[in-house]
Amino acid sequence: MPSIPSITLSDGHSIPQFGLGVWKTPADQTAKTVATAFELGYRHIDTAAAYGNEEGVGQAIANAGIPREELFITTKLWNEKQGFDSTLAAFDESTGKLGLDYLDLYLIHWPCPANDRFVDTWKAFIRLRDEGRIRSIGVSNFRPEDIERLNAETGVAPVINQIEVHPLLQQNQLREFNRSHNIVTEAWSPLAQGGELLQNEKIAVIAARHGKSAAQVILRWHLELGSVIFPKSVTPARIKENADIFDFSLDADEMKAIATLDRGERMGADPATLN
Numbered sequence: 001m002p003s004i005p006s007i008t009l010s011d012g013h014s015i016p017q018f019g020l021g022v023w024k025t026p027a028d029q030t031a032k033t034v035a036t037a038f039e040l041g042y043r044h045i046d047t048a049a050a051y052g053n054e055e056g057v058g059q060a061i062a063n064a065g066i067p068r069e070e071l072f073i074t075t076k077l078w079n080e081k082q083g084f085d086s087t088l089a090a091f092d093e094s095t096g097k098l099g100l101d102y103l104d105l106y107l108i109h110w111p112c113p114a115n116d117r118f119v120d121t122w123k124a125f126i127r128l129r130d131e132g133r134i135r136s137i138g139v140s141n142f143r144p145e146d147i148e149r150l151n152a153e154t155g156v157a158p159v160i161n162q163i164e165v166h167p168l169l170q171q172n173q174l175r176e177f178n179r180s181h182n183i184v185t186e187a188w189s190p191l192a193q194g195g196e197l198l199q200n201e202k203i204a205v206i207a208a209r210h211g212k213s214a215a216q217v218i219l220r221w222h223l224e225l226g227s228v229i230f231p232k233s234v235t236p237a238r239i240k241e242n243a244d245i246f247d248f249s250l251d252a253d254e255m256k257a258i259a260t261l262d263r264g265e266r267m268g269a270d271p272a273t274l275n
Helices: 027-039 054-064 084-098 118-130 144-154 172-180 195-199 201-210 214-225 236-242 252-259
Strands: 006-008 014-016 044-046 072-077 103-108 134-140 160-164 184-188
Touching: 027 054, 027 236, 054 072, 054 084, 072 084, 084 103, 084 118, 103 118, 103 160, 118 134, 118 144, 134 144, 134 184, 144 172, 160 172, 172 184, 195 201, 195 214, 201 214, 201 252, 214 236, 214 252
Parallel strands: 044 072, 072 103, 103 134, 134 160, 160 184
Antiparallel strands: 006 014
16 A cells, blocks of 8 residues: 555644544444555554444554554543543543553543533643653534533643534535634544445546546545544445545546535534534
8 A cells, every 4th residue: 555644733743644443344344444444554553442342453552563653543432421530530441442552542432511520630641641641632423512612621632523424515615614723623533424425426427537546535535634534444445445546536527516505404413513
């Protein structure tokens, strides 16, 4: 696989712009799936406590024989564990399952604004970072007002905001907010869970022009926007295909064509109401 570009975060650490996500990967398939990705050259893995497969990721890491410093491992704190002390305990549980002494990136999975615990949670994140147990700290599914509150009450901004982004939900305003605050956007569900989007005529035309699949064109679109992506698959051929996106680029007209597909259509929950 070609060399994967990295993005430098506001804290000075860097993150590979491309990796493997394991959302909805069955626990008993996770170790094999991650091992396949490692064999194909992947070094960035995105998991979460809520996925129930941190142990599988950890098993693949332990068996891979890859130097720890070459890997970038992300996991996320689940909603019910928010709060200062409970966050510290949840972090220990996740790193134990992963078999790691430190995380490259730890994210608050959802803000859960009605529960009003994400600021205390963030203070625990800051402590863990300052202790060297996490290199970078970030958030997932946070709105501008949530991030501004973190800043106001702790003076520490997240380096990443992982949000739902795909051609049907392009989140231009939120991505611009992230950019203007030196926060990198990570896109979850980058293919909008497939289906209709992969059959889109505009994307099909672009794919034919480049000799690529519709999925590859969409993943390349994310890279052109400057986002970090980690498409999920358990199929070795698809894991390989998803990574074959570094030998072409999209021109301005192709980017404009994909921009017209935005419908503001969520596949996942609304961060304003999920608690």
